[in-house]
Amino acid sequence: MQRRQLLQAAATAGFAWAAVGRTAFATTASPSGQPLPGNKRLIVVFLRGAVDGLSVVAPYGEGAYYQARSSIALARPGQDGGLIDLDGHFGLNPNLAPLMPLWQSGKLAFVQASGSPDPTRSHFDAQDYMESGTPGRKGTPDGWLNRLLGAEPPVVAQAGAHAGVTRGISVGATLPRIWAGANPVANIANGARATKPTLLDRPQVSQAFDALYAGDDAMSKAYRESQQSRAEVNEAMTPAAMDREQMAANNGAPLPNGFPDDAARLAQLMRRDPNVQIAFLALGGWDTHVNQGGAKGQLANRLQPLGQGLAELATRLGPAFDDTTVLVISEFGRTVRQNGTGGTDHGHGNVMWALGGNIAGGKVYGRWPGIDASALNEGRDLAVTTDFRQVLAGVCARNLGLPDRKLAEVFPGFNGAPLNLARV
Amino acid sequence: MTLSTTPTLTRRSALAAALAAMAWRPALAAAEPDAAQANALHVLNRLAFGPTPGDLDRVTRMGAPAWIAEQLHPDRLALPSFLVDQLATLQTPHETQRELVDGYKQMQKEAKAAKQAETASPDGKKPATAEDAARRQKVAAITVEAGQERLLQALNSPRQLQEVLVDFWFNHFNVFQGKGLDRVLVESYEREAIRPHVFGRFRSMLGATAKHPAMLFYLDNWLSVAPGYQPRRGAAKASGLNENYARELMELHTLGVDGGYTQQDVTELARILTGWTLAPDRPQHRRFLDGPDNSASGHGDSIFAFDPERHDNGTKTWLGHAVAPRGQLEGEAALDVLARHPATARHIAFKLARRFVADEPAPELVSQVAQRFLDTDGDLRAAMQAIVDSPEFHDPRPVKFKTPYQYVMSSVRATGITTTNVKPLMAVLTQLGQPLYGCQTPDGYHDTEADWLNPNAVTQRVNFATALASGKLPLQRVDDPNAPVGEANGMKAMERQADRAMAGKQPVEGSTPPVDADALLVTLGPAISDKTRATVAASAPALRAALVLGSPDFMRR
Numbered sequence: 001m002q003r004r005q006l007l008q009a010a011a012t013a014g015f016a017w018a019a020v021g022r023t024a025f026a027t028t029a030s031p032s033g034q035p036l037p038g039n040k041r042l043i044v045v046f047l048r049g050a051v052d053g054l055s056v057v058a059p060y061g062e063g064a065y066y067q068a069r070s071s072i073a074l075a076r077p078g079q080d081g082g083l084i085d086l087d088g089h090f091g092l093n094p095n096l097a098p099l100m101p102l103w104q105s106g107k108l109a110f111v112q113a114s115g116s117p118d119p120t121r122s123h124f125d126a127q128d129y130m131e132s133g134t135p136g137r138k139g140t141p142d143g144w145l146n147r148l149l150g151a152e153p154p155v156v157a158q159a160g161a162h163a164g165v166t167r168g169i170s171v172g173a174t175l176p177r178i179w180a181g182a183n184p185v186a187n188i189a190n191g192a193r194a195t196k197p198t199l200l201d202r203p204q205v206s207q208a209f210d211a212l213y214a215g216d217d218a219m220s221k222a223y224r225e226s227q228q229s230r231a232e233v234n235e236a237m238t239p240a241a242m243d244r245e246q247m248a249a250n251n252g253a254p255l256p257n258g259f260p261d262d263a264a265r266l267a268q269l270m271r272r273d274p275n276v277q278i279a280f281l282a283l284g285g286w287d288t289h290v291n292q293g294g295a296k297g298q299l300a301n302r303l304q305p306l307g308q309g310l311a312e313l314a315t316r317l318g319p320a321f322d323d324t325t326v327l328v329i330s331e332f333g334r335t336v337r338q339n340g341t342g343g344t345d346h347g348h349g350n351v352m353w354a355l356g357g358n359i360a361g362g363k364v365y366g367r368w369p370g371i372d373a374s375a376l377n378e379g380r381d382l383a384v385t386t387d388f389r390q391v392l393a394g395v396c397a398r399n400l401g402l403p404d405r406k407l408a409e410v411f412p413g414f415n416g417a418p419l420n421l422a423r424v
Numbered sequence: 425m426t427l428s429t430t431p432t433l434t435r436r437s438a439l440a441a442a443l444a445a446m447a448w449r450p451a452l453a454a455a456e457p458d459a460a461q462a463n464a465l466h467v468l469n470r471l472a473f474g475p476t477p478g479d480l481d482r483v484t485r486m487g488a489p490a491w492i493a494e495q496l497h498p499d500r501l502a503l504p505s506f507l508v509d510q511l512a513t514l515q516t517p518h519e520t521q522r523e524l525v526d527g528y529k530q531m532q533k534e535a536k537a538a539k540q541a542e543t544a545s546p547d548g549k550k551p552a553t554a555e556d557a558a559r560r561q562k563v564a565a566i567t568v569e570a571g572q573e574r575l576l577q578a579l580n581s582p583r584q585l586q587e588v589l590v591d592f593w594f595n596h597f598n599v600f601q602g603k604g605l606d607r608v609l610v611e612s613y614e615r616e617a618i619r620p621h622v623f624g625r626f627r628s629m630l631g632a633t634a635k636h637p638a639m640l641f642y643l644d645n646w647l648s649v650a651p652g653y654q655p656r657r658g659a660a661k662a663s664g665l666n667e668n669y670a671r672e673l674m675e676l677h678t679l680g681v682d683g684g685y686t687q688q689d690v691t692e693l694a695r696i697l698t699g700w701t702l703a704p705d706r707p708q709h710r711r712f713l714d715g716p717d718n719s720a721s722g723h724g725d726s727i728f729a730f731d732p733e734r735h736d737n738g739t740k741t742w743l744g745h746a747v748a749p750r751g752q753l754e755g756e757a758a759l760d761v762l763a764r765h766p767a768t769a770r771h772i773a774f775k776l777a778r779r780f781v782a783d784e785p786a787p788e789l790v791s792q793v794a795q796r797f798l799d800t801d802g803d804l805r806a807a808m809q810a811i812v813d814s815p816e817f818h819d820p821r822p823v824k825f826k827t828p829y830q831y832v833m834s835s836v837r838a839t840g841i842t843t844t845n846v847k848p849l850m851a852v853l854t855q856l857g858q859p860l861y862g863c864q865t866p867d868g869y870h871d872t873e874a875d876w877l878n879p880n881a882v883t884q885r886v887n888f889a890t891a892l893a894s895g896k897l898p899l900q901r902v903d904d905p906n907a908p909v910g911e912a913n914g915m916k917a918m919e920r921q922a923d924r925a926m927a928g929k930q931p932v933e934g935s936t937p938p939v940d941a942d943a944l945l946v947t948l949g950p951a952i953s954d955k956t957r958a959t960v961a962a963s964a965p966a967l968r969a970a971l972v973l974g975s976p977d978f979m980r981r
Contacts, residue, residue: 049865121671121690122681124867173857175878187880193855199890199928200883205970208963209886212956212975218873219882219976226879284864289644289668340664341647346671378687 039323040400041270043279043313044145044178047306047330048127049287052344053351054336054371054382055299056096057110057364061089064371068337072294072344081295086110090364095300096307102314102355107321109361109421111391113349113369115332115384119377121346123287126331130388131178133411144410145278146181148396151406166229166273171262171281178280184221186229188269190262195237200227236272237265259283263309267316270324286330289343314355322357325399329353329388335380336371349382352391358399360423390419398422462950463488466820469951469981470780471495471812472584474834477947492812496623496805498583507580510844516569516611520725521637524566524608525702531559563607567915568847570601570611571860575846578833585808589622590614591829592779595868597633597677599642601861606638610861613638616726626772626802627763630677634759635728637702643669643866646701648694650736662734670694672866678762680771685743692742696754699735703727730755763802769794773807775871780811782823783872789816822951822980825873828856830981831885835892835973836899838947839939843899850915851922852888852897856881882979887926889974893939894966896925901934941968952977 058074059065060083066073074093075082083091084100090112092100102108118135120126129135133144149168168185170176171194179185188194199205206227213223262281270276285302292299310328314321333350349369355361367385369375377383389411396402396410397418407418464483468475471492475483483491494500511517519527578587594614601610617636621629633639640646648666649655655662670693675681730752740747740754743761747754762768773793777785789811796810797803811817826834832849843849853860857876863869870876891897898921941960945952952960952972960971972978 120681121687122675123865124675125681170878173855173880173884174875180874185879187878189855189880189884193923196923197927198883198887199926200887202928204964205890205928205967208967208971209974211959211963212971213882215976217976218877219979222877222879223882223886226883229879230883287668287865289666290647339666340649340651340653341644341662341666343644343666345667 039274039277039320041277041279041320041324042148042395042400043266043270043281043324043326045306045310045326045328046127046131046176046178046280046282047286047328048123048282048284049330050123050126050332050334050346051286051302051330051350052288052292052299052334053112053330053349054333055292055294056093056303056353057086057090057112057351058083058093059089059368059371060091062371064336064373068371070338071342072292072338074294087364089368093300093303094295095303098307098311099355102311103362106362106423107314107355107357107359109354109359109363109365111352111354111365111386111419111421113366113382113384114352114386114388114391115349117384117387119348121332121348123331123346128177130329130331131176133389133392134413135389137413140412142181143176143178144392145178145280146183146185147410148400148402149183149185149278150181151402151409166232166275167277169229169266169269169276169279171266171279176280176282184225186225186233188229188233191257191265192261194265195234200230201234232273232275233269236269259305259309260312261309263313264316267313271316271318271320288334289339289345290341292338292343310355325354325356325359325395327352327354327392327395333382336376336382337380347381348377349384352388354391354395354421356399358423359421365419365421386419387414387416389414390416391421394418394420394422457484458950460484460487462820463818464491465948465950466818467492468584469822469834470817470824471588473578473588473830474837474981475947475949475951476837477840477943480947480949495583495585496808496812498586498623501582503581503583506842507576510576511573514569514573516566517573517615519612521609521612521727522725524612525605525637525727527562528605528608531562534559564915566608566611567601567861568850570614571846571850573611574614574860575833575849576843579836579843586619586622589804589808590619592776593618593622593629595863596775597629597639598863598866598868599638599861600864600866602864603642605641609636609638609641612636621804623805623808624803625763626768626797626804627759629804630759630763631756633677634673634700634755635726637727639669640700640702640728643672645669645697648698648700649734650695650698653734665691665694665698665736667691667694670697673697674762676866676868678771679765679767680774683765683767683771688741689743692740692747693758695736695738695740696742696747696758699731699733699752700755701729701731701734703729764798766794766798769797769802773797776807776811777816778871781814781816781819783874786816789814822977824981825877826979826981827869827871827876828853828858828881828885829860829869831979832856832888834981835889835978838944838973838978839892839936839969840943840947841892841899841936841939845899845901845903845934847903847915847918848897848899848922848925851918854915854919855922855926856884856888884926885979886970886974889978890967890970891922891925891928893941893969893973894928895936895938896928897922897936898925898934899936938966939969939973941965941972944969944972948972948978 054065055074060074060076074091077083077085077091081094084094084097085091086103092103099108116126116129116135118129128138131143132140134140145168166186168179168183170179170185170187172187172190175185175187200209213220266279266281270279283306288299291297310326313326317324329352330350332346332348334344334347336347339345369383369385371382373379375383393407393411393414397404397407398420399422402410461480461484464480465475467488468479468483578591581587597618599606599610599613601607613636617632618629621632644666647662649662649664651664653663667690671690674683674685674690674693679685732751735751737749739749742758770790773790774785777790777793781789792814793807793810797807800806832852836843836849850860854862858869945957952975956975956977960968963971
């Protein structure tokens with residue numbers, strides 16, 4: 001139903017393109033207003049399954065941390081496999097070492113003890129709330145990234161940029177809840193498949209199917225959006241260009257499959273195609289109920305490619321990183337105490353990550369409630385002292401330049417104070 | 425029914441009357457051939473994976489009600505001999521749970537040894553041992569066999585509703601093949617815990633999934649123990665509670681997230697289920713009492729065990745009731761309570777109605793199915809009967825957008841191609857975002873248009889349709905079972921080949937002949953609109969079959 005609304009809205013806005021060729025997209029109008037001001041960009045990375053934020057940015061300065069986590073706590077900075085000190089109280093997981101240059105140059109910040117005002121411990125409800133941007137309300141039909149696409153911005157994009165279907169790009173075979181809504185979004189496959197040739201690239205095949213998908217129905221619209229975005233993506237990511245970038249960035253060594261590879265691809269697309277303003281990708285595998293490990297082990301094996309991929313993303317965006325904000329979010333945190341099986345169960349407060357040229361980084365934000373027994377949420381979890389919408393709204397307002405009056409459209413029902421993470 | 429539902433009842437009776445007039449009764453079929461054919465198509469789309477050549481005619485002639493009655497009693501339908509023969513070649517169904525688990529542990533041990541050898545070797549390179557290759561080969565073979573068993577039946581079994589329900593219920597009680605032991609256990613899980621129960625009692629399936637090692641491992645309950653428990657030497661490390669399974673058992677398998685339980689209920693249910701674990705592999709350590717329902721799977725080789733030493737023997741308070749210490753019986757009673765709970769009935773009824781009727785099913789349909797579920801103590805055949813008896817089910821509009829699984833199965837069925845190698849289809853399902861046994865999270869794949877209709881999905885389906893119709897998928901390739909995994913035989917290799925097929929590269933060995941568009945149009949009948957038929961007829965002959973399978977009409981059911 002959300003999808004239908006999306007396409008109906010697109011139709012009424014005069015979204016008309018016939019058989020789309022490589023040049024046709026340049027003339028299509030955005031169905032939903034103008035791009036975000038300047039070339040401000042946002043990338044959201046969702047860690048599905050609830051990453052253990054206390055192992056990402058660990059409060060090594062508190063004895064309670066070591067008491068609660070006898071076998072999975074990370075050692076203090078300076079010790080073997082120890083944390084990387086951030087501010088004398090918190091330390092970064094050593095598997096995220098590739099992010100330290102960003103921290104040192106003040107382009108990486110964390111917001112500790114952030115999360116949802118809703119108490120649910122269901123992954124699926126909590127993800128739903130974080131994607132709709134309306135905790136506690138299941139009926140919200142659209143996702144906040146889609147509403148952000150539609151929010152009318154005050155400043156026209158720089159000359160040469162054209163608002164097309166690729167303003168919003170999702171990496172993966174399906175479109176998650178965060179994109180549901182009235183504005184068109186393109187999705188590209190994970191991995192190298194995103195740019196591999198297909199039968200539909202052959203003109204005789206695409207012409208025949210164009211005739212079948214010429215209608216106003218949801219599938220015809222989706223077909224045309226896909227064809228158009230593919231033309232754009234292909235233009236930005238010719239194999240020759242990809243190869244050159246790959247060689248330059250890695251001294252010829254290929255990236256591992258998975259997130260670093262997808263991140264590098266996305267960075268190239270965003271650098272070369274000024275249309276792309278908002279991107280989303282999701283990573284699973286964070287639900288570490290058993291044998292979570294410490295400096296090594298299961299969680300470490302997930303964090304290592306994440307850190308590497310985020311660093312790739314920053315590097316490969318090049319100058320565009322100055323105008324980009326990358327947010328790393330996850331539906332809730334995990335229990336402060338480790339459970340009976342060397343893991344952690346569903347908790348509450350977590351850490352949110354923000355990277356970007358205009359992030360006032362090198363700082364752990366948020367009021368730290370502590371993890372003494374008396375400070376815990378329901379006696380077991382890190383309490384939430386910053387509503388996740390304060391962070392999202394702050395980035396939208398201060399880093400993307402969304403006017404205050406538009407914030408209420410993107411985060412309906414939210415009356416809190418946006419948290420300012422911006423440098424200027 | 426209360427007074428407030430009266431207007432809806434009126435609407436429902438009107439719908440029922442209209443549908444009756446549309447030759448729903450076989451007596452009218454002769455007089456209304458178009459309507460009878462539309463009915464046949466509708467039930468084939470909703471209760472089967474679409475028509476194969478000749479199905480539409482056959483079901484039109486026998487009438488939809490007679491066909492549905494057959495489908496609800498699959499034991500009355502014989503499997504064709506070629507399917508029986510193909511299933512007979514599978515090895516995994518003959519292995520016991522113990523053999524599968526021990527085999528996997530042995531492989532892990534060898535892998536660990538190989539890794540140590542790697543560290544020890546001066547150049548730091550991993551020596552590719554023969555054991556290592558054999559291990560990967562074995563795991564890959566089990567993966568493919570699970571796919572063969574599932575997909576060959578989905579494509580070829582006349583017991584179509586059973587196959588649709590196997591997909592539905594596996595997904596409801598999802599386990600993920602990519603997690604550890606489950607790499608070798610999904611085949612056993614589906615065969616023992618899901619398949620035998622799809623027309624049986626919900627409680628039986630609930631018990632069978634709760635005790636299958638695939639679920640015990642996937643949601644970690646095998647490690648959940650009473651606080652302070654000291655594992656004996658060599659046993660898996662565990663010193664306390666793990667609430668993963670208890671939570672998903674209520675949230676996903678039974679009551680539903682709004683079923684009215686609290687965090688305390690989750691913790692208490694986890695305590696109730698402590699000790700539900702896997703029997704240890706060394707016989708001298710077997711010291712378990714068999715529970716009353718220990719052979720719920722119907723197979724004598726279950727390695728489920730209740731370990732009283734791991735069980736929390738305190739009194740629990742769960743869903744408002746005090747639970748006295750009774751060992752395994754506490755868990756059995758909890759499953760009884762959950763299986764008979766009205767919230768469970770609503771949750772299951774909603775999911776069935778969403779699968780078989782509409783993305784947002786009418787509330788009165790859901791309550792009717794839920795009521796039948798409660799009245800029959802969770803008889804799943806009766807619940808299905810309630811679905812097909814409802815006027816909502818017989819609304820003939822194709823409002824459901826096919827999932828990738830439904831789209832791929834119905835495409836291959838419509839072509840009439842006899843698939844003997846399902847690996848290309850497994851690769852395509854991965855490309856389309858629905859890898860078989862590959863849903864990582866316990867909620868399973870979602871089931872609505874909003875979940876599956878997106879730009880990339882439509883064009884990927886078109887690419888698959890074009891590759892299939894032009895005979896570019898090696899669905900009849902005979903693989904050398906001894907070929908090394910990772911070269912020509914593995915799933916990654918298959919995915920690369922599927923990518924090549926999607927790009928229209930030359931057909932490889934074992935490909936199928938191009939599909940005849942005219943025959944395809946006869947097979948699908950009213951599924952393809954006149955408008956689409958006109959566009960197809962105006963296109964190049966070589967592309968016509970691709971256009972039929974890749975048409976918007978064929979993406980719905």
